[in-house]
Amino acid sequence: MAIARLALTNFRNHADALIAPDEPMIVLAGENGAGKTNILEAISLLSPGRGLRGAPLREMARQGGPGGFAIAARIGDRQVGTGTEASAPDKRQVRIDGKTASASSLSGLLAMSWLTPAMDRLFLESPGGRRRFLDRLVLARHPGHATHSVRYEAAMRARNALLGDDAPADPAWLAALEAQMAEHGALIDAARRELIAELEAQIAASAQRLFARPALMLSGWQGDEAELRAALGAGRARDKAAGRALAGPHRADLLVRHVGKDQEAALCSTGEQKALLLSLILAHAELVRAMSGRPLIILLDEVAAHLDPVRRAALFERLRATGGQVWMTGTEATLFAELGTATRLTVAEGRIVAG
Ligand SMILES: Nc1ncnc2c1ncn2[C@@H]1O[C@H](COP(=O)(O)OP(=O)(O)OP(=O)(O)O)[C@@H](O)[C@H]1O
Ligand SMILES: [Mg+2]
Numbered sequence: 001m002a003i004a005r006l007a008l009t010n011f012r013n014h015a016d017a018l019i020a021p022d023e024p025m026i027v028l029a030g031e032n033g034a035g036k037t038n039i040l041e042a043i044s045l046l047s048p049g050r051g052l053r054g055a056p057l058r059e060m061a062r063q064g065g066p067g068g069f070a071i072a073a074r075i076g077d078r079q080v081g082t083g084t085e086a087s088a089p090d091k092r093q094v095r096i097d098g099k100t101a102s103a104s105s106l107s108g109l110l111a112m113s114w115l116t117p118a119m120d121r122l123f124l125e126s127p128g129g130r131r132r133f134l135d136r137l138v139l140a141r142h143p144g145h146a147t148h149s150v151r152y153e154a155a156m157r158a159r160n161a162l163l164g165d166d167a168p169a170d171p172a173w174l175a176a177l178e179a180q181m182a183e184h185g186a187l188i189d190a191a192r193r194e195l196i197a198e199l200e201a202q203i204a205a206s207a208q209r210l211f212a213r214p215a216l217m218l219s220g221w222q223g224d225e226a227e228l229r230a231a232l233g234a235g236r237a238r239d240k241a242a243g244r245a246l247a248g249p250h251r252a253d254l255l256v257r258h259v260g261k262d263q264e265a266a267l268c269s270t271g272e273q274k275a276l277l278l279s280l281i282l283a284h285a286e287l288v289r290a291m292s293g294r295p296l297i298i299l300l301d302e303v304a305a306h307l308d309p310v311r312r313a314a315l316f317e318r319l320r321a322t323g324g325q326v327w328m329t330g331t332e333a334t335l336f337a338e339l340g341t342a343t344r345l346t347v348a349e350g351r352i353v354a355g
Contacts, residue, residue: 002110002295002325003043005074009083010065012038013350021343024325025316029333030347036329039347040114040299042071043327045082045092047112048103048139048146049132052299058089075109075295082106104146111140111288113281114299123265123273127220127253134192134218134254137280140288140296141198142191148184155180156245159232163240174236181248182229189228189249192218196254198291202283210314211282212268212275213259220252256280274306278315285322296324304328304335313338 003021008014013035019026028036037053041060044052061069067086072079081095082103094101096109113136122129138145159177162169196216203213223231231247232239239245256265258272265276281298288296298319304312316339319326330336333344346353 002297003046003073003075005072006039006043007070007072008039008042009070009072010062011042011069011071011083012060012062014038014042015062015065015350017350017352019345019352021325023341023343024323025320025339025342026325026327027333027336027339027342027344028327028329028347028352029331029336029344030329032331034347035350036347037116037301039352040116040301040327040329043073043297043299044112044114045071046073046075046080046110046297047106047136049136052114052116052301053118054132056090057084057092060084061086061089078109080106080109102147104150107139107143107146109294111292111294111296112299113137113140113284113296114301115277115281115303116299116301119277120270120274122277123256123268127251130254130256131250131252134195137199137284138191138195140284140294141195141292143294145188145191148187148191152181152184152188152248152250155184156248156250160239160244163236164243169236175233178229178232181232181245182225185228185249186223186225189218189222189252190224192249192252193222198287199280199283202287202290203279206283206286210311211279212261212272214265214276214279215257215259216280217255217257218252219255221247221249271306274303278303282315282318282322285319285324289323296322298322298324298326300326300328302329302331304330305332309338316340 006019008017028039030036041051041053061067068084070083072081079097083093084091092103094103122133155177162174196218200216235247256276258265258268258276265273285296285298344355346355
């Protein structure tokens with residue numbers, strides 16, 4: 001069992017909510033606006049990053065509350081907490097077993113993936129969303145990925161600022177920042193490519209074909225540490241003119257094709273795009289189960305509603321077989337009739353009741 005206990009305090013519309021799931025499959029049913037996605041968002045904040053809405057922290061503290069919010073979870077014998085204080089609404093605090101920790105360190109405790117209605121546009125929008133999607137999956141295999149991203153971005157911001165100055169930049173200082181970008185950037189790129197290869201193998205091995213089969217490719221910059229350092233060093237004038245670094249893994253994109261249709265994902269129907277994402281999430285869960293000992297949490301917001309009963313039953317079966325903890329939402333409890341044993345909860349106006 002991954003999250004044995006989850007407590008929300010003043011998080012969005014939940015003043016004080018407690019969930020102690022006793023089954024790996026968890027259903028949150030309730031009307032529109034009840035607070036189901038908010039619960040998934042709270043769980044997503046138990047991993048590095050901005051959560052499944054990518055929302056600013058200050059938006060999450062309950063309106064009409066005292067300011068600040070808290071999310072507390074028991075994961076095995078570990079106590080994890082995150083939130084903000086009223087005095088610092090934009091500063092995320094993380095505690096693991098009572099000690100202050102970095103958000104990056106959360107990936108060492110849990111592996112997590114999610115699928116939300118907002119991701120219906122993933123293949124249509126800018127590469128940033130697809131990079132974040134890919135990096136979320138990478139994180140489950142490489143917990144250090146979050147730290148490399150933080151350090152890469154910090155060095156890149158410092159280099160952009162230095163190049164943006166009117167005064168000529170100190171070449172030694174630039175070289176030091178570029179070395180830091182190259183070190184972490186090469187590791188980011190390598191981890192992404194490794195995960196894509198692993199996922200491709202997992203997808204090929206997977207017997208179930210009810211969900212569309214994706215083929216994956218990483219586009220954009222590729223290279224090792226020395227190549228990235230050289231590219232950055234050679235690109236200073238160009239990057240100064242552009243106002244940002246034009247080489248590096250922050251420019252990568254995840255390209256997905258629908259194998260059966262031989263069509264790129266962006267040109268597929270909404271339902272086909274959803275099926276591709278579902279396949280990726282399932283293959284990833286199976287991969288994480290096979291390759292890592294860390295508990296996996298899967299958050300599926302309104303996924304069941306879009307599937308016919310046969311695919312729904314197949315989805316439930318595959319999810320259960322991953323051994324992960326699966327949190328699913330839906331406006332109708334009946335959508336989960338084929339699910340079998342599960343912790344079934346009803347969410348209503350920020351309150352949570354069994355059944
Ligand atoms: N900071 C906040 N304080 C209080 N309420 C908030 C805050 N942020 C969002 N809400 C409210 O929380 C409510 C529940 O949102 P949520 O997205 O979780 O609903 P939901 O159950 O997933 O509904 P749907 O089925 O429509 O997706 C919304 O009415 C929203 O306005
Ligand atoms: Mg919702």
